[in-house]
Amino acid sequence: MSSPARPTSRGTRLTPEFLRQLRSLRVAVLHPKDEDGETLTQQLQRIGCQVQTFWPPIPDLPDNVDLVFCAVDQDVMGMSFNWVRQEQPPAVIAIISYENPTIFDAMIKLGATGVLTAPIRSTGILSTLVLTVGLNEAMRKAEKRVLRLEQKLLGINQINEAKSILMRTRNVGDSEAYRIIREQAMSRRVPTEEIARAIIHANSILSGPTG
């Protein structure tokens, strides 16, 4: 504990980049135009998001929607939304009136990563929005990284396989096998993984049907 006379010091108060972008966020609201719906859209407008409301729910949304607020009710539960299956689906915040397993199941199927419980209050909408958008950004980055790592791992396996083919067929050592692959890659200006795949492919043709 510092003594009361000692001033505290915090050095890095600056706004994170994604918070600065809140006003360019394209938001779709799938919610009846009742009191909750109005509280929600009015607060989103105060925050300064670009808001469009759709009700009754429709299967398709305009392109480039970043965030969907979706009421999880009977109408929605019977729907099949195309945006849920998009390659980069929008972030989804579910609005639920019941906290029971049926509703949770529907909420998760929508791909929701945030939730608001009805009745909706103005307070709480912005924090849920910030958390959901932040979380989705982090998830998207993590997915990209996983994809990159998977490809890398696959490449390494292929190079290893190609090396062992060369070692066997040309009777060379491990480092010599790798040197051959790298030389080919350099002279043809392609990645080593591609040379490795070509070697594996050629080997499978040359060795012919074994069965």
Next chain:
Amino acid sequence: MSNSDPVKVGVLFSREGVTSRIENSMLLGTLFAIREINDAGGLNGRELVPVYYDPHSSPQMFKSLATRLVLEDKVNVIFGCYMSSTRKAILPVVEKWNRLLFCPTMYEGFEFSGNVIYTGGAPNQNSALLADYMASRFGARVYMVGSDYIFPYESNRIMSDFVHQRQGGAKLGERYVRLDAQESAFAPIIRDIQAKQPDFIFSTVVGRTTRMFYQAFADAGLDPARMPIASLCTSEEEIAEMGTRIAEGHYTAGPYFQSIDTERNRSCLAHFRKLFGSQVEPNMSWESSYNQVHLFAGAFVAANSDERDVLLPHLLGMEFDAPQGRIRVNPSNHHTRLFPRIGRVNDSGQFTILAETLSGVEPDPYLVSHSFDDWSNRLRVPADELTRRE
């Protein structure tokens, strides 16, 4: 309830505690407006009666007294709060019982409640102008000193964003002192300021520590002409407390200064002095406290009720000829259109107004990212100030 019954309203401003001095001026601003309304015949013939409690600058007391106003005194409307922490304490009470709170203090933004009307400024109505003015005249290397609570944290975030947009902009320090700090708390800060030599100092120090900070600054021989303090909350009341000698040359942004040279403001001040003497110095928080009672009265006369659901539609869009200019409650965010100004303390302890907006500025309490862009063409800068800059 018959039509001649008095209309009781709750009033919560502190006469004790760390922010008692400014809150006392807000109390008198409120009572002044109530007096004017009653002298003019009341609300549709009904007398407006304040029910007052002293919350001692304490969030817990604000909360319990607001509850008492609602449950025991049965008021529908409460006027009060200076610090954000006290407003946050009352918020659940007025929301739970569906009452209406009028809050007169400029604050850090990012709030909306259907049960609150905000008549002080949002950051786009004061921080933006102050940052622009100071950075373009003194440079964008800023040192920040604030009281240790939410309003200074958020104000400093906004100021940080501003100065980082500027070429050569930098934050040289960010220090917080407790609301009940003693003089000695400022010594290391002043030493640090002397070592770092910022272009200006951004102060969000509030309450009785304000005097200590300006005093320490003056005692160290620092020169406001070269390195001024720019504040959002140092008003005529704080100047009266610290004395003109210490305050002179420093800057404040706000929608109201006593020195506004209009007939409306002069006659309002004269009338206030006549009724209340010179026990407080009229200031921006005094004025917004005064304004909001008149906004309420205007809506009450139209609605003939002070129940939140009946009153609110009449309140949204309500206008009032305030001493600062014609203000209006923004129907979408419940904040108020105001007239941002920049003042510098002169040798009579008043503010010389250096810049003011030609028309009001609409409140935008949820603006995360402010920019410098559109201030210059909305400002009126007096001719002598322009020549001084050459």
